[in-house]
Amino acid sequence: MSDVQRTLVLVKPDGVARGNVGEVLRRIEAKGYTLVALELRQADEALLAEHYAEHAGKPFVRPLIEFMSSGPLVAAVVEGQRVVEGFRSLAGATDPTTAAPGTIRGDLARDWGAQVIENVVHGSDSPQSAAREIALWFPAL
Numbered sequence: 001m002s003d004v005q006r007t008l009v010l011v012k013p014d015g016v017a018r019g020n021v022g023e024v025l026r027r028i029e030a031k032g033y034t035l036v037a038l039e040l041r042q043a044d045e046a047l048l049a050e051h052y053a054e055h056a057g058k059p060f061v062r063p064l065i066e067f068m069s070s071g072p073l074v075a076a077v078v079e080g081q082r083v084v085e086g087f088r089s090l091a092g093a094t095d096p097t098t099a100a101p102g103t104i105r106g107d108l109a110r111d112w113g114a115q116v117i118e119n120v121v122h123g124s125d126s127p128q129s130a131a132r133e134i135a136l137w138f139p140a141l
């Protein structure tokens with residue numbers, strides 16, 4: 001049954017700073033997904049607080065927002081059959097030290113001893129989250 005979805009992908013500031021944008025986009029395109037929006041931008045704290053509303057009150061949310069606003073990031077909307085789950089699979093586990101080799105985080109990220117986990121990419125965790133996040137980052141879509 002057709003289940004074409006959209007998901008929000010972010011190449012986080014660590015990934016942009018380390019030159020991973022092309023590689024992340026290459027993997028998305030190689031997998032066969034379609035880019036429907038793509039933008040390099042500096043996210044402000046208000047947007048990030050909304051984006052991470054589910055984590056409000058957790059100890060890592062302040063350092064997370066500082067990290068995510070520390071430099072430019074790339075925001076993208078990616079489309080394809082079951083792409084929400086599919087991109088999470090491409091990204092790999094949250095902790096880059098244990099993320100499987102072959103995944104974006106497993107191949108491109110590691111623990112640098114930072115206050116918060118720096119793991120190159122974000123991907124929406126459900127179709128509901130994707131709809132909320134896409135409306136937040138790309139209100140014109």
Ligand code: RTP
Pocket residue numbers: 060064093094115116117118119121122123124125
């Ligand atoms: P994401 O939202 O970035 O796609 O990653 P995720 O679902 O795998 O992880 P999530 O639990 O939603 O956490 C969001 C991001 O917060 C940072 N984090 N740091 N203990 C920590 O230092 C910690 N826990 C989470 C990571 O950057 C994670 O991706």
Ligand code: MG
Pocket residue numbers: 123125
């Ligand atoms: Mg998440």
